[in-house]
Amino acid sequence: MRIAFSSEGDSWDSMVDPRFGRAxxxxxxxxxxxxxxxxxNSANCxxxxxxxxxxxxxxxxxxxxxxxxxxxxxxxxDTVLSAGGIQVYVGAGRMTIKEAYxxxxxxxxxxxx
Amino acid sequence: MNIAxxxxxxxxxxxxxxxxxxxxxxxxxxxxxxxxxVEEPNTGLLVRGDEVHAQDMFKLVPEWTGNCSxxxxxxxxxxxxxxxxxxxxxxxLSDLCHSCHACSELCRESALPMVQERIGVLKRFxxxxxxxxxxxxxxxxxxxxxxxxxxxxxxxxxxDDHFIKIYDCPPGTACAVVEAVKGxxxxxxxxxxxxxxxxxxxxxxxxIRKMGLEFGVVVNxxxxxxxxxxxxxxxxxxxxxAKIPNDRRIAEYHSEGTLISDGLQFLEGHLGAIENxxxxxxxxxxx
Numbered sequence: 001m002r003i004a005f006s007s008e009g010d011s012w013d014s015m016v017d018p019r020f021g022r023a024x025x026x027x028x029x030x031x032x033x034x035x036x037x038x039x040x041n042s043a044n045c046x047x048x049x050x051x052x053x054x055x056x057x058x059x060x061x062x063x064x065x066x067x068x069x070x071x072x073x074x075x076x077x078d079t080v081l082s083a084g085g086i087q088v089y090v091g092a093g094r095m096t097i098k099e100a101y102x103x104x105x106x107x108x109x110x111x112x113x
Numbered sequence: 114m115n116i117a118x119x120x121x122x123x124x125x126x127x128x129x130x131x132x133x134x135x136x137x138x139x140x141x142x143x144x145x146x147x148x149x150x151v152e153e154p155n156t157g158l159l160v161r162g163d164e165v166h167a168q169d170m171f172k173l174v175p176e177w178t179g180n181c182s183x184x185x186x187x188x189x190x191x192x193x194x195x196x197x198x199x200x201x202x203x204x205x206l207s208d209l210c211h212s213c214h215a216c217s218e219l220c221r222e223s224a225l226p227m228v229q230e231r232i233g234v235l236k237r238f239x240x241x242x243x244x245x246x247x248x249x250x251x252x253x254x255x256x257x258x259x260x261x262x263x264x265x266x267x268x269x270x271x272x273d274d275h276f277i278k279i280y281d282c283p284p285g286t287a288c289a290v291v292e293a294v295k296g297x298x299x300x301x302x303x304x305x306x307x308x309x310x311x312x313x314x315x316x317x318x319x320x321i322r323k324m325g326l327e328f329g330v331v332v333n334x335x336x337x338x339x340x341x342x343x344x345x346x347x348x349x350x351x352x353x354x355a356k357i358p359n360d361r362r363i364a365e366y367h368s369e370g371t372l373i374s375d376g377l378q379f380l381e382g383h384l385g386a387i388e389n390x391x392x393x394x395x396x397x398x399x400x
Contacts, residue, residue: 050194050209057188057197076206083199 002064003029003104004086005097006055010038016100018070018093021052021077027097028062036097052077060084068092068100072112088112114277114393117297119321121313123284125303126333126357129367131281132159136373137384138393139243144277147268148247149293151233151260156281159370162238162245170248171229172259174210175217177203181224187216196225208255233260235267244272257289265296277393286313286320294321299391300328301354307338311345318351329390331383334359354390355383 006023008015017023026039039062044054056077059067067086070093072078081088089109092100103109118131128150135146148154175187175196187196187203195209196216207230217225232254238245248264250257261283268278282293294300300321304314314330321328330346335356346353357363357380366376377384388394 047194049192050206053197053206053209054194057194060197060199076209079206080197080199080204083197083202083204085200 001031001066002062003031003066003068003101004059004062004064005029005067005092005100006041006069007038007097012036012096012098014097016068016070016092016095016097020069020071020073021047021055023055023069026055026058026062028064029101050076053080056080056084059086066104068104068109070094078113082113114274114391115280115297115299116278116391117280117282117294117300117326118303119282119290119294119300119317120284120303121286121315121317122304122310125284125305125310126331127284127303128155128159128281129372130301130303130331130333130357131279132156133373133377133380134384134387135243135245135279136160137377137381138277138279138388139241142277142393143242143244144279145244145246145268145272147264147278147280148245149261149264149280149289150283151248151250151257151264152283152289154247154249154281156245157238157247159373160238160240160243160245162240162243164236165239166235166237168235169231170233170235170260170263172210172232172256173212173214173227174207174230175205175225176228177205178224178226181220181222184221186219186221187225190215190219208253211256212259232256235264237271244276257283258292261289261292265293286316291320291324294324294326297326300326301331301387302328303331303333304342305334305338306332306336306340306342308341310338311342314342315345318349329354331387332356352390354387357383 005027006017007025007027008017022045026041028037052074053076067088072090090112091110118127135144138144148156188198193209195206197204217227233250235248283289302317304310329352336359363379366372
């Protein structure tokens with residue numbers, strides 16, 4: 001399974017960024033190799049319009065099956081993520097990436113939609 | 114003659130002035146009152162009239178046909194992130210689309226033809242010597258600007274330069290206001306003599322000066338607050354067309370929706386001053 005996170009930093013100890021569209025980093029975890037890759041999302045952060053769908057596009061391009069975030073994507077980003085078949089989990093805004101991943105594995109995160 | 118009635122601050126009396134000025138002028142001329150506050154047009158609450166025309170208003174957005182090579186050019190060219198590639202399909206987020214046609218024109222496979230999407234409705238009314246045009250943005254549409262532009266186009270097509278056209282503009286200084294005041298022969302900025310009124314008036318003045326439009330100020334609810342608005346106008350050589358007093362009777366008529374029918378006497382002197390200042394008799398010719 002490939003899992004994407006919205007994150008404030010680039011490591012396991014970083015906090016999940018509660019914002020989706022203007023998240024500082026996007027992290028991608030490949031469970032097969034346990035490898036965590038960080039992508040700087042500051043360009044999308046600075047979008048005047050449509051930061052949500054733009055970030056959703058960036059996520060889709062990395063081809064994950066799951067997204068873990070905080071407050072949850074807005075309507076447009078949600079449309080894009082749904083069209084891309086990504087399962088979104090929300091409510092991880094006060095956790096570190098590590099904690100959020102554990103919570104996901106224990107199935108205590110909230111499914112979006 | 115195009116007169117835009119605008120303000121930085123909301124609630125200063127744009128609609129009160131637009132409706133009363135249009136009604137006052139309709140005693141002599143045949144003015145057109147245009148409600149460009151398309152997110153909440155309310156001149157119709159005050160000015161009655163018979164509906165003589167209605168039409169749906171549209172914007173053009175791309176629609177994906179499904180037959181393309183997924184080259185990605187459309188999503189890359191869109192400045193507003195309205196075109197997204199979701200796996201092997203293209204998703205259009207029409208509320209973000211600004212109808213620039215770039216994706217549609219550049220598509221080598223012609224897979225993104227532009228199609229109409231309804232954004233609102235325009236209506237035209239007539240009562241005696243007064244014409245009124247208003248547009249209402251549909252619920253869920255969040256771009257007022259294209260509807261404002263098209264409403265102005267409709268008015269230009271149907272009423273030539275001999276008509277005095279009074280445009281009731283949305284508040285603020287953002288895109289919708291820029292579109293609403295664009296091309297005006299004169300802009301009347303309505304303000305109130307309070308710190309809030311002054312702060313937003315300065316923003317509006319900055320905008321109107323940048324656009325190179327001629328403008329003046331009407332101070333509404335004169336007598337409240339302080340003299341800072343008057344001082345600001347004096348120091349910056351901004352003409353004050355009228356000072357409408359903070360009169361309880363005006364408020365009472367307004368709250369009952371009868372200001373222009375029964376309470377106009379309280380405003381006539383001020384409206385006449387505006388008429389004279391703008392030399393409207395020369396523009397339109399009496400009758």
